[in-house]
Amino acid sequence: MSGIEVRSLSAGYRGREVLSGISTTVDTGGWLGIIGPNGAGKSTLLKAIAGLVRHTGGVLVDGRPLEALRRRERARAIGYAPQIPQLPIGLTVTDYVLLGRTPHLGLLARESAADLDVVAWVLEKLDLTGLANRSLSTLSGGERQRAVLARALAQRAGVLLLDEPTTGLDIGHAQALLDLVDELRRELGTTVVSTLHDLTLAGQYAERLLLLDRGEVVAEGTPSEALTPELLATHYAARTSILHSPDGTPVIAPVR
Ligand SMILES: Nc1ncnc2c1ncn2[C@@H]1O[C@H](COP(=O)(O)OP(=O)(O)OP(=O)(O)O)[C@@H](O)[C@H]1O
Numbered sequence: 694m695s696g697i698e699v700r701s702l703s704a705g706y707r708g709r710e711v712l713s714g715i716s717t718t719v720d721t722g723g724w725l726g727i728i729g730p731n732g733a734g735k736s737t738l739l740k741a742i743a744g745l746v747r748h749t750g751g752v753l754v755d756g757r758p759l760e761a762l763r764r765r766e767r768a769r770a771i772g773y774a775p776q777i778p779q780l781p782i783g784l785t786v787t788d789y790v791l792l793g794r795t796p797h798l799g800l801l802a803r804e805s806a807a808d809l810d811v812v813a814w815v816l817e818k819l820d821l822t823g824l825a826n827r828s829l830s831t832l833s834g835g836e837r838q839r840a841v842l843a844r845a846l847a848q849r850a851g852v853l854l855l856d857e858p859t860t861g862l863d864i865g866h867a868q869a870l871l872d873l874v875d876e877l878r879r880e881l882g883t884t885v886v887s888t889l890h891d892l893t894l895a896g897q898y899a900e901r902l903l904l905l906d907r908g909e910v911v912a913e914g915t916p917s918e919a920l921t922p923e924l925l926a927t928h929y930a931a932r933t934s935i936l937h938s939p940d941g942t943p944v945i946a947p948v949r
Contacts, residue, residue, distance in 0.1 A: 702715040702749070745773070786821055
């Protein structure tokens with residue numbers, strides 16, 4: 694499986710720079726959470742790592758520059774679940790999640806029993822089995838979000854980029870999703886980079902957090918290092934107090 698290195702990455706849209714000089718490393722099987730206020734550049738950073746936004750600087754997967762990978766290699770190396778996906782209408786949940794297996798199929802090859810097993814496994818884990826034959830267009834917001842994540846997880850890429858994966862999910866489904874991502878990380882060595890607005894969940898699941906503000910890294914470290922009332926006041930203009938759950942991870946409590 695693959696680690697990832699970002700070197701002096703800058704990116705933007707139509708001449709306006711949104712990210713400047715971002716550098717970070719995620720070891721194989723590591724989980725980096727990207728946090729920061731609205732508009733800080735979190736989604737743009739994930740898109741740049743996925744090769745979907747033009748950037749300068751380097752993104753290396755397992756020491757190899759992203760540009761050196763052919764399309765299929767890249768699709769096997771990096772899975773990306775966007776915040777606002779474009780969904781093909783008319784497809785069933787199963788057919789949509791099967792699209793995640795495309796990078797593993799031979800030319801013109803149909804999916805194998807192993808591909809169908811991966812899809813059945815991920816549908817089960819994300820509580821989608823009962824919706825397997827439903828059309829995507831009939832799903833609720835949270836169900837659709839889970840289908841998008843199921844497709845990305847079925848891809849079994851070495852690096853998984855998840856943009857706000859818990860948006861729209863209730864607390865139980867959010868935990869099931871994050872537990873599943875953690876299982877892939879531990880059992881298959883999948884490397885995870887995710888943006889998360891819920892800072893308590895970010896601190897519970899990511900090993901390291903990178904705090905972005907106005908396109909720059911302003912803090913990076915363990916959850917306890919990156920989630921301090923001072924940093925949250927400075928960069929989010931938020932009033933918070935940090936509690937601790939029994940396992941020691943920080944719980945961010947808003948203070949009225
Ligand atoms: N396609 C685009 N064209 C022009 N500007 C864009 C585009 N996408 C994002 N931006 C701008 O880039 C900046 C960073 O946006 P980005 O979506 O990366 O922020 P974010 O940290 O993910 O924010 P949020 O927490 O609100 O999702 C914002 O100012 C945004 O308006």
